Amino acid sequence: MKRLLLLAVAVCLGTLSPFSIAAEDNPSGKLNVLLICVDDLRPELNSFGVDYIHSPNIDRLAATGRAFHNHYVNAPTCGASRYTLLTGQYGPYGNNSLFLRADKLKSGDTSVTPSMPEWFRKNGYKTVSVGKVSHHPGGWGGEDWYDHNVLEMPGAWDRQLMPTGPWKHPRGAMHSHAYGEIKPIGSFSENKMEALQSAEVEDTDYHDGLIAVEGLEQLENLAEAHTPFFLAIGFIKPHLPFGAPARYMDPYEDVELPPVAHPEKPSGQTTWHGSGEFFNQYFHHGQDPREDKAYADKVRRHYAACVSYVDHHVGLILAKLKETGRDKDTIVALWGDHGWHLGEHAIFGKHCLFEEALRSPLIISVPGMNDPGTKSNAVVETVDIFPTLCALAGLEQPDFADGSSLLPQIKSPDAKGHTAYAYTGRAQTLRTDRYRFTLHKDGSTELYDHNSAQKEARNVAAQNAGKVKELTDLLKERAALK
Numbered sequence: 001m002k003r004l005l006l007l008a009v010a011v012c013l014g015t016l017s018p019f020s021i022a023a024e025d026n027p028s029g030k031l032n033v034l035l036i037c038v039d040d041l042r043p044e045l046n047s048f049g050v051d052y053i054h055s056p057n058i059d060r061l062a063a064t065g066r067a068f069h070n071h072y073v074n075a076p077t078c079g080a081s082r083y084t085l086l087t088g089q090y091g092p093y094g095n096n097s098l099f100l101r102a103d104k105l106k107s108g109d110t111s112v113t114p115s116m117p118e119w120f121r122k123n124g125y126k127t128v129s130v131g132k133v134s135h136h137p138g139g140w141g142g143e144d145w146y147d148h149n150v151l152e153m154p155g156a157w158d159r160q161l162m163p164t165g166p167w168k169h170p171r172g173a174m175h176s177h178a179y180g181e182i183k184p185i186g187s188f189s190e191n192k193m194e195a196l197q198s199a200e201v202e203d204t205d206y207h208d209g210l211i212a213v214e215g216l217e218q219l220e221n222l223a224e225a226h227t228p229f230f231l232a233i234g235f236i237k238p239h240l241p242f243g244a245p246a247r248y249m250d251p252y253e254d255v256e257l258p259p260v261a262h263p264e265k266p267s268g269q270t271t272w273h274g275s276g277e278f279f280n281q282y283f284h285h286g287q288d289p290r291e292d293k294a295y296a297d298k299v300r301r302h303y304a305a306c307v308s309y310v311d312h313h314v315g316l317i318l319a320k321l322k323e324t325g326r327d328k329d330t331i332v333a334l335w336g337d338h339g340w341h342l343g344e345h346a347i348f349g350k351h352c353l354f355e356e357a358l359r360s361p362l363i364i365s366v367p368g369m370n371d372p373g374t375k376s377n378a379v380v381e382t383v384d385i386f387p388t389l390c391a392l393a394g395l396e397q398p399d400f401a402d403g404s405s406l407l408p409q410i411k412s413p414d415a416k417g418h419t420a421y422a423y424t425g426r427a428q429t430l431r432t433d434r435y436r437f438t439l440h441k442d443g444s445t446e447l448y449d450h451n452s453a454q455k456e457a458r459n460v461a462a463q464n465a466g467k468v469k470e471l472t473d474l475l476k477e478r479a480a481l482k
C-alpha cells in the first residue's frame with residue numbers, strides 16, 4: 001500500500017512516466033523519445049483527410065498514436081518555429097532566432113532557459129540530432145553553416161550529424177537538387193535553381209535519403225545502449241525546391257486534384273504576400289501558378305511527391321525502431337514546422353498568418369496509450385510539445401515553458417484544447433476553436449469565423465466589435481509571455 005502511495009505521489013510530481021513500459025529488456029527504465037521533424041509539411045497527408053496523398057507510413061503512425069488535427073505552429077517560418085519547439089517558448093521572429101539565443105548564452109545571460117534536448121540530457125538522456133532539427137541542418141553556423149565551433153544550440157546534443165554528400169556542406173544540402181546541385185546564393189541570381197525536379201535517381205541522391213541512412217545508424221546504436229535516448233531526425237523535404245526521385249511522382253500522374261480552397265487574393269489589410277521565396281529564388285520558366293492552373297497542378301504534384309518521398313523514409317525509421325524492439329519503450333512524435341499555401345489566398349509559400357501557413361501535422365504515439373488511432377480535434381500549439389514529452393517521459397516539468405502538456409489529450413482524444421498564438425514581425429494571431437483573430441502592428445484587425453462557409457476568406461471584424469475586443473485582450477495575454 002505504501003509503495004502504491006509513493007508511486008501515486010511520484011506520478012503526481014511528474015517523476016515517473018504515466019505509461020507503463022512494456023519492453024522486458026528496457027535497460028534504463030525510462031521511455032526514449034524519437035522526434036521526427038519534417039520541413040514545410042502542411043497536413044497534406046492521407047490520415048489528415050487529403051485522400052490523394054500517398055503517405056502510408058505517417059498514416060500508420062497516426063493509426064497507432066494521437067494525430068492532432070488542429071495543431072498550429074507559433075511562427076510560419078523555419079527558424080522561429082523551431083525555436084518554439086526546441087525551447088518551449090515564444091521567441092523572436094526570424095530564421096536566426098536560435099543563434100540569437102546562442103549569443104545570449106555566450107555573453108553569460110543567465111535568463112536563458114535550457115532547451116528541450118538539454119533538459120532531457122540533464123535528466124540522463126543521450127541526445128542526438130540528425131539532419132534539420134534546428135534551423136541549420138546539423139545545427140552549426142559560420143561559413144556554409146559548417147563551422148563546428150559555432151553551435152546553434154549550445155549544450156543540447158551529445159552528437160549532431162548532417163551528412164552532406166555531394167552537396168559538400170549543410171547550406172548546400174538545404175536547398176538542393178539531385179546530382180549535388182545547390183542553390184546559388186542571392187535571391188535574384190540570374191542563375192536560379194529550377195523550382196521542380198523529378199530525377200531518375202536513387203533515394204540517396206537527394207539529401208533526405210542520406211539523412212535517413214544516418215538516422216538509422218544512430219537509432220541502431222542508441223537502441224543498444226543502456227541509457228535512454230532523445231533522438232531527433234529532421235527531414236528537409238517538402239521544403240523548396242520540390243525535387244524527389246521520379247518514382248514518387250507515380251501516384252500523382254493521373255490523379256484528379258481537388259480544387260484549391262479560396263484561391264483569390266484577399267482584400268484589405270492582411271498578412272498576404274507576393275510569394276517572394278517561391279518566385280524570387282526559384283526558376284519557373286515564366287509560369288505563374290496563380291494564373292495558370294496546369295502549372296499550379298504541376299507544383300502541387302511535385303509537393304505531393306516530396307511528401308511521399310519523406311513518408312518512405314519515416315517508414316524506414318519506424319521499421320528500424322520496431323526491429324530493435326525499442327518501439328515498446330519509445331515515444332514517437334512527428335511534427336511539421338509550419339504549413340504551406342499551395343494556392344490558397346493566391347499564395348505559394350508560408351510567412352503569413354492564415355490557416356494554411358500555421359496548421360501543421362503533429363502526431364504523438366506512446367506505447368500503451370488509450371484509444372490509439374483516434375484523432376484529437378483540440379486546438380494545440382508547438383510550444384506544448386516540450387512539456388508534453390516531459391510529462392510522457394516522467395521528467396520534471398519545465399516551469400518556464402509557455403505551452404502546456406498534452407497529456408490530457410493523449411489520455412483522452414475528447415479532451416479540450418486551448419488557444420494557439422502565432423506571430424510574424426508585423427502581426428500576431430490567435431486561433432480559438434471557432435475564430436482566427438489577427439492583430440496588425442498598426443492596430444488593424446482580421447476576424448475569421450471558422451463556423452462560416454467562407455472561413456478565412458471573409459473578414460468579419462467590423463461586424464463583431466465585442467469579439468474583437470475579447471480576442472484582443474486574450475491575444476495580449478499570450479503576447480506578454482514573449
Ligand SMILES: [Ca+2]
Nearest residue numbers: 039040078337
Ligand atoms: Ca520550414
